[in-house]
Amino acid sequence: MRKLGILGVLTIAVPLAAGGIALAQQAADNDRVQTLRGAPIDEHVAVEDIFRPNEGRVSRNYRQQPPLIPHKTQQYQIDLAANECLSCHDWTNAGDRGAPTLSMTHYLDRDGQQLDSVSGTRWFCNQCHVPQVNAPALVENTFEASN
C-alpha cells in the first residue's frame, strides 16, 4: 500500500519536475544569444562604423571647456622626459607648424609669474584636452554648463 503511494507520487512529480525544467530552459534560451552572429543567417548585419577624429576646430560647448583636439594623439609621448604636443603647439614652434599656440595662461606658474616655457602645472595636456571623434556617446550625459 505504502509502495503504491510512493509510486503514485513519483508518477505525478517526475513529469511535473521535468516539464518545469523544460519550461525554465526555454525561457532562459529566449534571453540567451543564440548565435555568435546575433541574428538569423538570412538577416543582414551591418558592420560597425569606424569613427575617425573630427578634423577642424570644434566649437566649445561651454565657456570654460578646454578646446578639443581635432586629431589622433595615441602615439604622442607626454611624460616626465618629453611632451611631443609642444613640438607643434609651443609658442616657439606653432608659427612654423601652422598649429594653434597654447593659451598664454599655460606659461604662468602658480604664483602668476610669466615663464618662457610651458608651466609644469600645465605639462600633461591630456589631463584637460581630449581628442574628439564623430561617434555617438557611449553613456548618457546630463552635464549642463553653469553659465
Added chain:
Amino acid sequence: MADIENQAKKPGLLKRLWRFIARPSVSLSVGFLTFCGIVIGVLFWGGFHWALEMTNTEPFCISCHEMRDNVFAEYQGTVHQNNSSGVRATCPDCHVPKEWGPKLARKIAATKELYGHFVTRSIWTEEKFKDQRIHLASNEWARMKKTDSQECRNCHAFDYMDFTQQENRAAKNHQKALDDGLTCIDCHQGIAHDLPPNYLEAYRGVVADLIANGDIEPQQRDIEEAKAAIKE
C-alpha cells in the same frame, strides 16, 4: 756536422709558407684545384654573408639586455610594431642600411658598441642608458638626416603617398615638407622609442652641426636672403 749545416740553412716560417704556396702543383690537376677553389670560396663567402645576416635580426639585437630592456621594450605597441596591416619593421629595418657598402660600414662602426657592452659598459644600467640617450639619439638623427632618412625610404616615399587619403594636417605638412626639401626625421623623431628631455633643441643642434660641417645643404633660405628676394 751535416745536421748542423742543415739546421743553419733552415729558412724562417714565413719563407717556408711562401715557398709552399708559390710551389707549382706537381700531381693535382688545374681543374681539381679550380674546383676546390670554387668550393672553398662559396663556403667562405656564404659563411660571411650568413654571419652578416645573423647579426641583422631582432633576436640578435635583443640578446643584449641593454637593447631588450630599454629600446626594445619601448618599441612594443608603437605603430611599427603593432598596426592594422600586420607589417612590422624590426630593429635592423630602421637601424641598418640595406645597401651593401653602407651596411658594412655600419657593421664595422658597430664594433664600438661591442666595446661599450663588454669593456666600458657605458649603458649597462637604466640610469646610464638614460644619461646617454640624448647622445645616442643624436647619432641616429645625424645618420638619418645625412642619408635623407634612407631607412624610412625603404618603405615610405613622398612619390608613393596619396595625400588625399591622409589626415588633413598630415597631407598639408607632407606637402610642405616636400616643397621645403625636408626629410622624414625632421618631424618624426622618437616614433618607435621614447624621447629624452629637450629633444627638439638637441635635434636642431644636430642639424646645425651637420650644416656647419658641410655634410648637408641648408634647406631653408636665410631670412636676409629671402627678404632680398622679396625686394627684387
